[in-house]
Amino acid sequence: MxxxxxxxxxxxxxxxxxxxxxxxxxxxxxxxxxxxxxxxxxxxxxxxxxxxxxxxxxxxxxxxxxxxxxxxxxxxxxxxxxxxxxxxxxxxxxxxxxxxxxxxxxxxxxxxxxxxxxxxxxxxxxxxxxxxxxxxxxxxxxxxxxxxxxxxxxxxxxxxxxxxxxxxxxxYSWRLTLVVIVAFAPAVLVIRALQRRLGAAYGVVRQRTGALLGTIAESVVGAPVIRAYGIAGRTSRRLDDAIDAQRTAQQRAIRISIMGSSVGELAAGVALAGVVVLGVLLGVDGSLSVGQLTAFLFLVTLFIQPVQIATEVLNEAQNAIAGWRRVLDVLDVAPDVADPGEQGRELPDGPLDIRFAGVSFAYPGSPPVLHDVTLDIPAKSRVAVVGETGSGKTTFAKLLTRLMDPTEGTVLLSGVPLDRVRFSSLRSRVVMVPQDGFLFDATVGENVRFARPELTDEQLTVAFTELGLADWLDGLPSGLDTPVGERGEALSVGERQLVALARAYVADPDLLVLDEATSAVDPATEVRLQRTLDAVTRGRTTLAIAHRLSTAQAADEVIVVDRGRIVQRGPHDELVRDPDSVYGLLYASWLEQTR
Amino acid sequence: MLGRGLAVLGRAIREQPRIFAVAVTSSVLFGVMVIASAYVVGAVVGEVVVPSIADGSVAVGALALAAAALFGISVLRVVAIFGRRLGAGYMQYRLQAAYRRRVTRRYLDLPLAWHQRNATGTLLSNANSDVEAAWYPIAPLPFAVGTLVMLVGAIASLFLTDWALALVGLAVFPALFALNVVYSRRMAPRQARAQRLRAEVSGIAHESFDGALVVKTMGREAQETVRFSARAGELRDALISVGRLRGVFDPLLETLPSLGTLAVLVVGAVRLRHGAIGVTELVSVAFLFTVLAFPVRAIGWVLAELPRSVAGWDRVRRVLDATGEMPYGDRRLDPDPPAPASLAFHDVHFAYEPAEAHLPGVAVLGEVSFTVPAGKTVALVGPTGAGKSTVASLAVRLVDPRAGTVTLDGVDVRDLSAESLTSTVALVAQVPFVFDDTVRANITLDRPGIGDDDVWAALRLAEADGFVAALPDGLDTLVGERGTSLSGGQRQRLTLARALAGRPRLLVLDDATSAVDPRVEAAILAGLRAPAGGQGAAASILVVAYRRATIALADEVIYLEQGRVLARGTHRELLATVPGYADLVTAYEQAEREREQTRTYEEVTPLASGLEIEVDR
Structure with missing residues (x-):
């Protein structure tokens, strides 16, 4: 799969x-x-x-x-x-x-x-x-x-x-039962047919409700634009249209639904009348007593209700079963990057080195992103991967953290093929800091100790000090207990990155993979981020997906990726000597942008 | 709660009196038909079935009449059901639509300051689920009202039939009513709890899947599952508790009328023996008990929904009753021929209104005075949180100052008419907002007098003509919700073109080109300052900027720190005289020097904000 x-x-x-x-x-x-x-x-x-x-x-x-x-x-x-x-x-x-x-x-x-x-x-x-x-x-x-x-x-x-x-x-009487069934049979057929139309009508309601929610959201989120351009009239017209479209769909659905119950009601009338007529004739014959006939009239009313309710409920049942099917379908998808579990190996202790052996990668149904990459990165070195947008540089990070497996070739850490490593070992030794530094709706402290819940507040404070963030932490309203809000939105973008880096730091990995943030933060925050980053990466094997060439300048070695292949590698100073190389051109345009 | 709930229902009836009257009339008709059907069945048994079977012969006329009566009642019931359900449904949907309209209209009328005090999610659910909840009990309301009438009618008819049987009714019907009330009262808090837990479970799933990358790369799947499973377990217990309550009351509600029917049988037998009633009456009453059980539950449905309805209504009311208007004046500015406008801030103070009245507001700006002379470009520079975006909002009158004035061509912006204001100034915000519509509609926004030629001209100026031309349907391409089919830079250029298409005489750019390549940004700004026609600038520009290249294009720089104008002058002057400004603008160079000194650390030195957007998968 x-x-x-x-x-x-x-x-x-x-x-x-x-x-x-x-x-x-x-x-x-x-x-x-x-x-x-x-x-x-x-x-x-x-x-x-x-x-x-x-x-x-x-x-x-x-x-x-x-x-x-x-x-x-x-x-x-x-x-x-x-x-x-x-x-x-x-x-x-x-x-x-x-x-x-x-x-x-x-x-x-x-x-x-x-x-x-x-x-x-x-x-x-x-x-x-x-x-x-x-x-x-x-x-x-x-x-x-x-x-x-x-x-x-x-x-x-x-x-x-x-x-x-x-x-x-x-x-009581098979003949009277037949009357009831004959009266209800066409009703059941009609109700079933209406049910299908009703299903379609509810589909329209759901779709228009979705559209209405979208339009309302637009008017709320886009309030400044609506105000700034004086287009309240246009907006309210769009809202009114969406509101009315949903209302008409709802009204249509209820009309169909009522038709269904009316048919059932009419069938009951026919059945009652038929039972009385035939019942009296049978009674005169002597084959039916007064009590049996009366009981029959009671039973007919017991018959209507289930027919009507059951057909209505069947529609809901279909929705519920469809929901169940969707849940089962998700459970049926086999994870294509599987944990070898007990059969897997532990990574050897100490710093980790990296080896890519003939690695290619392609997304399903797409042309390859990486072509036959072979690469050795010694332990404890800090490496930056650079390249144009779409060159395949972030694929390195995803393969190295086994978020995906290569289509061909093997990635090895200190000689162990990655797909043979137990997840428990891999995740504790290799940590990635993703671009957006996602935070959970909890306190700063809880977010930092995400990977290691056993850490005390004292240990976290020490970690912040080691990262040079003690004064930042002191500046927070409640220090470690400061809530970061939903997705960390109570903090600025730069501060979120700081917390994400601290989180990676206390996880104490042997290999750190950084997907560098690209969000615009003010220059002062950016300098602080860089200093923190430097403290976090010290003494570990680090692979940074560099969006800023400043990161490349500071790295031990730069790996330049172009169209899925490694085209250059070496220290920054060495690479810039050739101004016509891929890196030389990247650097030139970088300088032009920033100076 | 009951009183307040009934008040909400009363309002609904006052708003839709006619349709409610139709629904209730139908519902009463339905009730009458239910009672009538019981008496017809009784009469048919007593007057037709018993004599026919006893005599061994059929009175054809009577039999035909009985059949016609039974069928006729069914037809009337169908009419009644139609009127009741259609009326109730239409009433509910109309109320929902009417209140959605009122709430959203209110959103458009209330000042932006009010929007800023309220979370987006709250505003969305006010217009959606709260309106829905408020009018939810309307669906069963006519049925319930009709049932009340029917219960009274049933008891009256019982007394007309026989006092002893009526006493059985007096015992059973109120008990049934009470059982329904108790049921819905006990159910409401359980349902509310289940609903709350459902939202919490959903919240955890949303957050956890949003942070899936962090969870995965730190190997915390098991802990996240424990967190989710704990809340899912609470939800399970809440649902089981709902189910158990249902298990107690549902069978009881069915059994009670059945016991009533048995009582009727026994009491009826005694009365029959005394000759007080006939078979007709006995069967009628027994049948009545059977058919009455179901409608009584409608009363329970209404009562069960009332707490939710009141809560929803309170939240809707909060929006409808929210005060604060930002009225426009009637002054107009339309110089002929159009020329760049001048903007001036005179001693402007601004503070965000507090979320609650007793709290102090957060002061953002104080004593801000500056001018953007006609045809000039002024850059607004300052650290994060200095108040730059607030200045931009004030300039286009998204918000009003607490004190001081903002003037355009010397006229206080509060005195300008809405049309004049929006045709004079245009704001391009930091985060581009794109409507779920075509490229063309996103640029014209249905403003009059903007043809396709103007749209293309604006796109050219914003350097967006290239990518728009490459879109599958050009100007007719749908951009998707929030413009998801476009990149960040494309969205920014689209919103820029939107501003330019209106030919504003003052353009306010709030860091509006951060996702655009610096070279493109420079080209855009240059184009604005000196249009292709060769004359001077078409608009004055106030630009919030970070990049040195952007700042360098400005005629003057205003340096803002903590809501105060600390300095103004040319870039060169400020660099030389204002340490804070120099620190900010040269942060990179400083860091680089530091790195030279501590070479051993191999300190990393950023050069500018990383603005490259990785669109890798």
Missing amino acids: TSGEPQRPEATESAWRTMRRGLALSPELRVGLAGTLALALVYMVGRVAVPVAVQRGIDDGLTVAGGPDLGVVGAVAVATAAVLVVTTICGYLMMRRLFTVSETALANVRTRAFRHVHDLSMLHQQSERRGSLVSRVTSDVDQITQFLQWGGVILIVNLGQLVVTTAVMLA
């Missing part, structure tokens, strides 16, 4: 297949399932208890010769009440078991999917898909649990009710 698209075994996989896959994945769902279903069956019997009691009461107690027999009626009522008490308790037990088992299983699925997303390679985690990955562990699972809470129980109970009701009706 190398394609970036999450695998879809079959685009239109049947609901049954999805459920089977889901059950295979969550065997805990099967635990006690038979018991739960048995309880559900008993619970449903309660629904037909009253019509049966009415029939018995009328036939054996009320319309017997010599006037109503109170003893019989009383006995029927007490017996039925006893049955109702039992079925009510069964109903409670059934739901209790169902919710406990299903919520527990789905919480586990949620957690597993979450972990699985983290185990997927960079390729799958790309930013444009991040939103949809989040919905795999949130709204998709929510959709299933919400369905189970409302629709699922309704579906089980009502389908069961349909079955039990039909059975009781058949016991």
